[in-house]
Amino acid sequence: xxxMKTLLDPCxxxxxxxxxxxxxxxxxxxxxxxxxxxxxxCRMERERLLRELKTEVGSQKxxxxxxxxxxxxxSGSNKLIEIMDAEIKKAGLDVSVSTRPTGCHGFCEQGxxxxxxxxxxxxxxxxxxxIPEIVAKDLVGGERVEHLLYVDPTTxxxxxxxxxxxxxxxxHRIVLHNCGHINPERIEDYFAQDGYRGFAHALQDMKPDEVxxxxxxxxxxxxxxxxxxxGLKWGLCRQSxxxxxxxxxxxxxxxxGAFMDRxxxxxxxxxxxxxxxxxxxxxxxxxxxxxxxAEYPLAIKRLEIAIKQAEEVGLLxxxxxxxxxxxRIYIKAGAGAFVCGEETAxxxxxxxxxxxxxxxxxxxxxxxxWGKPTNNNNVETYSNVPHIFRHGADWYAGFGTEKxxxxxxxxxxxxxxxxxxxxxxxxxxxxxxxxxxxGGILGGKKFKAVQIGGPSGGCLPESLLDLPVDYDTLVQAGxxxxxxxxxxxxxxxxxxxxxxxxxxxxxxxSCGKCTPCREGTKRMLEILVRITNGEGKEExxxxxxKLAGVVKSTSLCGLGQTAPNPVLATLKYxxxxxxxxxxxxxxxxxACSALLTYTIDEEKCKKCGLCAKNCPVKCITGDKNTPYRxxxxxxxxxxxxxxxxxFGAVVRA
Amino acid sequence: xxELCQDxxxxxxxxxxxxxxxxxxxxxxxxxxxxxxxxxxxxxxxxVLRRIGRGLKIPVARVYGVATFYAxxxxxxxxxxxxxxCLGTACHVRGGAKVLExxxxxxxxxxxxTTEDQRFTLEIVACIGACGLAPTMMINDQVYGRLAPDKVAxxxxxxx
Numbered sequence: 063x064x065x066m067k068t069l070l071d072p073c074x075x076x077x078x079x080x081x082x083x084x085x086x087x088x089x090x091x092x093x094x095x096x097x098x099x100x101x102x103x104c105r106m107e108r109e110r111l112l113r114e115l116k117t118e119v120g121s122q123k124x125x126x127x128x129x130x131x132x133x134x135x136x137s138g139s140n141k142l143i144e145i146m147d148a149e150i151k152k153a154g155l156d157v158s159v160s161t162r163p164t165g166c167h168g169f170c171e172q173g174x175x176x177x178x179x180x181x182x183x184x185x186x187x188x189x190x191x192x193i194p195e196i197v198a199k200d201l202v203g204g205e206r207v208e209h210l211l212y213v214d215p216t217t218x219x220x221x222x223x224x225x226x227x228x229x230x231x232x233x234h235r236i237v238l239h240n241c242g243h244i245n246p247e248r249i250e251d252y253f254a255q256d257g258y259r260g261f262a263h264a265l266q267d268m269k270p271d272e273v274x275x276x277x278x279x280x281x282x283x284x285x286x287x288x289x290x291x292x293g294l295k296w297g298l299c300r301q302s303x304x305x306x307x308x309x310x311x312x313x314x315x316x317x318x319g320a321f322m323d324r325x326x327x328x329x330x331x332x333x334x335x336x337x338x339x340x341x342x343x344x345x346x347x348x349x350x351x352x353x354x355x356a357e358y359p360l361a362i363k364r365l366e367i368a369i370k371q372a373e374e375v376g377l378l379x380x381x382x383x384x385x386x387x388x389x390r391i392y393i394k395a396g397a398g399a400f401v402c403g404e405e406t407a408x409x410x411x412x413x414x415x416x417x418x419x420x421x422x423x424x425x426x427x428x429x430x431x432w433g434k435p436t437n438n439n440n441v442e443t444y445s446n447v448p449h450i451f452r453h454g455a456d457w458y459a460g461f462g463t464e465k466x467x468x469x470x471x472x473x474x475x476x477x478x479x480x481x482x483x484x485x486x487x488x489x490x491x492x493x494x495x496x497x498x499x500x501g502g503i504l505g506g507k508k509f510k511a512v513q514i515g516g517p518s519g520g521c522l523p524e525s526l527l528d529l530p531v532d533y534d535t536l537v538q539a540g541x542x543x544x545x546x547x548x549x550x551x552x553x554x555x556x557x558x559x560x561x562x563x564x565x566x567x568x569x570x571x572s573c574g575k576c577t578p579c580r581e582g583t584k585r586m587l588e589i590l591v592r593i594t595n596g597e598g599k600e601e602x603x604x605x606x607x608k609l610a611g612v613v614k615s616t617s618l619c620g621l622g623q624t625a626p627n628p629v630l631a632t633l634k635y636x637x638x639x640x641x642x643x644x645x646x647x648x649x650x651x652x653a654c655s656a657l658l659t660y661t662i663d664e665e666k667c668k669k670c671g672l673c674a675k676n677c678p679v680k681c682i683t684g685d686k687n688t689p690y691r692x693x694x695x696x697x698x699x700x701x702x703x704x705x706x707x708x709f710g711a712v713v714r715a
Numbered sequence: 716x717x718e719l720c721q722d723x724x725x726x727x728x729x730x731x732x733x734x735x736x737x738x739x740x741x742x743x744x745x746x747x748x749x750x751x752x753x754x755x756x757x758x759x760x761x762x763v764l765r766r767i768g769r770g771l772k773i774p775v776a777r778v779y780g781v782a783t784f785y786a787x788x789x790x791x792x793x794x795x796x797x798x799x800x801c802l803g804t805a806c807h808v809r810g811g812a813k814v815l816e817x818x819x820x821x822x823x824x825x826x827x828x829t830t831e832d833q834r835f836t837l838e839i840v841a842c843i844g845a846c847g848l849a850p851t852m853m854i855n856d857q858v859y860g861r862l863a864p865d866k867v868a869x870x871x872x873x874x875x
């Protein structure tokens with residue numbers, strides 16, 4: 063008999079599914095087929111392909127998974143695949159072993175990451191010269207390559223599989239489940255993981271209102287920032303009058319320090335499409351747009367592939383699965399403006415205008431894209447949706463806290479040992495995330511604060527580390543979940559400098575429509591620059607607080623309303639650092655260069671001259687007989703001399 | 716048209732005309748057209764902005780407004796290679812500023828500047844989404860992570 067080459071091939075002549083002649087059971091047939099006839103040969107053929115795609119325990123075949131997300135690709139993972147393919151062929155293993163490019167594992171720090179399935183062996187920081195050893199020792203010999211295993215920095219123990227690396231053990235991956243495991247450029251890999259089952263269930267077994275009820279019951283809230291209940295949003299759009307409606311996916315991930323949307327788009331693009339399809343069916347839309355940053359070329363490429371594949375199998379287009387439902391998705395590449403994360407600005411940008419926010423109401427649910435009712439959610443929100451329809455709203459609502467359900471992905475970065483993406487149930491404490499999953503502070507330094515929620519969020523001190531992370535507790539503490547960036551700061555980070563950093567960002571990104579935001583952030587930035595330069599005045603703190611109040615309460619959109627948050631939160635918890643800069647002209651973290659002086663301790667100096675040789679402005683003089691001195695008037699306070707001195711003779715004060 | 720005249724026509728202009736024809740009458744065409752025009756010319760000369768305005772029947776003032784609003788669009792020529800240094804939060808706290816200083820010294824230009832030999836255009840960006848590898852930079856589409864000031868010169872030398 064004719065064998066199926068891929069899961070997408072018809073099992074035999076009895077299968078009639080094409081986009082033009084759709085079969086309502088097409089999606090279910092992928093994993094349970096054949097459904098329209100009973101033929102053991104067809105069933106076994108499908109099961110064989112599924113086993114190969116999933117490489118589960120007991121599978122005859124092995125698969126070598128290479129992360130090809132942006133992080134690992136920049137460390138050369140695509141080259142590694144070529145080398146591995148050649149080595150596999152050389153060893154005569156090409157029948158039993160295959161390579162598979164995957165999306166991001168979220169553990170970019172340790173990239174390039176290589177996983178061997180079905181054993182789940184987890185190799186980190188793999189280099190080209192390690193490949194022959196992996197082939198000889200692991201694939202042929204069945205032994206682990208010990209020196210490539212991940213060693214936990216706190217316990218010193220090697221993790222044999224990714225599941226028992228502490229970084230992954232405490233996570234609960236729902237949205238990231240497929241990321242790093244399936245090939246994001248093949249729809250059949252997504253089918254093998256029950257992909258599109260949620261959409262088929264919603265489309266065929268539920269009415270649009272029931273779909274919305276189910277999302278409401280799940281408790282899902284928007285993952286882009288403010289946490290608006292998703293079901294409620296869909297309901298408002300459904301109720302709006304009009305026969306033409308739009309769906310928008312906000313993939314304009316602009317928060318510095320957040321990259322979860324990028325990883326989902328690169329690692330599991332079909333989950334985003336499936337979420338959008340369910341939303342489109344629920345509100346009655348037939349056209350969808352994904353607004354993706356032009357800075358994410360790989361994400362755009364994978365989305366284009368995914369949309370094309372979904373069209374080819376008839377999951378996008380007309381009369382989808384013989385239901386009469388029509389839906390198409392288009393990609394719009396953003397042109398670089400942070401304010402376009404705000405939904406009315408994003409809509410203006412898709413319409414080809416400057417991305418400036420509008421007064422709400424009317425809300426986009428009533429008058430959005432080209433004046434039509436429009437539903438807008440972000441990437442992570444949409445990719446939660448298929449799981450709700452695969453496993454049920456009650457299952458989903460079983461994760462998280464009373465008012466914040468499900469899981470949230472955080473981008474854990476900064477001065478922490480394990481940087482990467484962390485998906486945990488809502489309500490986990492910051493301490494668990496930073497110290498148990500993140501492995502503590504880099505270089506054994508002391509924790510000072512965690513910046514959460516990007517430019518709209520705030521910095522929380524050590525005393526709040528046991529705070530359970532959910533939408534409401536963070537707002538009470540003066541921060542917010544935002545898009546989920548968690549930047550860990552240690553004792554060498556100056557909190558005034560961090561506030562200045564964020565104000566510099568929001569001031570540049572303010573679109574200029576509202577005067578308080580445009581001018582207010584500029585004035586606040588001037589004051590912060592003055593303070594960090596050691597020219598702060600006594601009344602500066604009060605002026606900052608006053609300006610912050612005005613900008614917050616009189617700006618039109620979220621950018622302005624939250625821009626002062628980094629200043630207010632640092633003033634709340636780290637006021638003493640502001641005071642030290644203003645009154646004592648000192649930076650307690652020794653970070654603000656204008657407030658530092660470098661001198662050379664004559665007793666410790668061995669007169670080696672290394673400092674003078676490396677000084678970029680040649681302001682250090684001395685020789686074997688005369689002690690080395692730094693000319694303070696010419697010094698640019700770069701700290702190079704201190705880094706280079708082997709005897710600790712350079713003193714910073 | 717005779718062969719001699721054909722040589723006088725800039726192939727870039729033909730391409731732009733094709734792009735404009737492809738988007739004629741379509742909603743929301745301005746930004747994608749500007750993106751394609753910048754791909755063709757490397758930047759957006761004033762004359763191209765005027766032609767886009769005529770082609771899409773949009774006032775040049777609005778075309779100019781959009782072109783200057785978004786960070787992606789450039790009104791001056793770019794260097795052979797675009798170097799984007801990330802100063803997102805994660806890169807900022809992990810020493811991105813020092814990497815930037817070194818690059819500025821190596822190239823002798825500041826944010827937005829192009830080197831005299833047209834080799835590099837330097838831009839500061841606020842997050843390229845590779846925070847796990849901070850501090851980072853991007854040259855064209857290639858991301859470089861785990862940077863330190865002493866690694867910069869070696870990477871720059873790979874680009875002509």
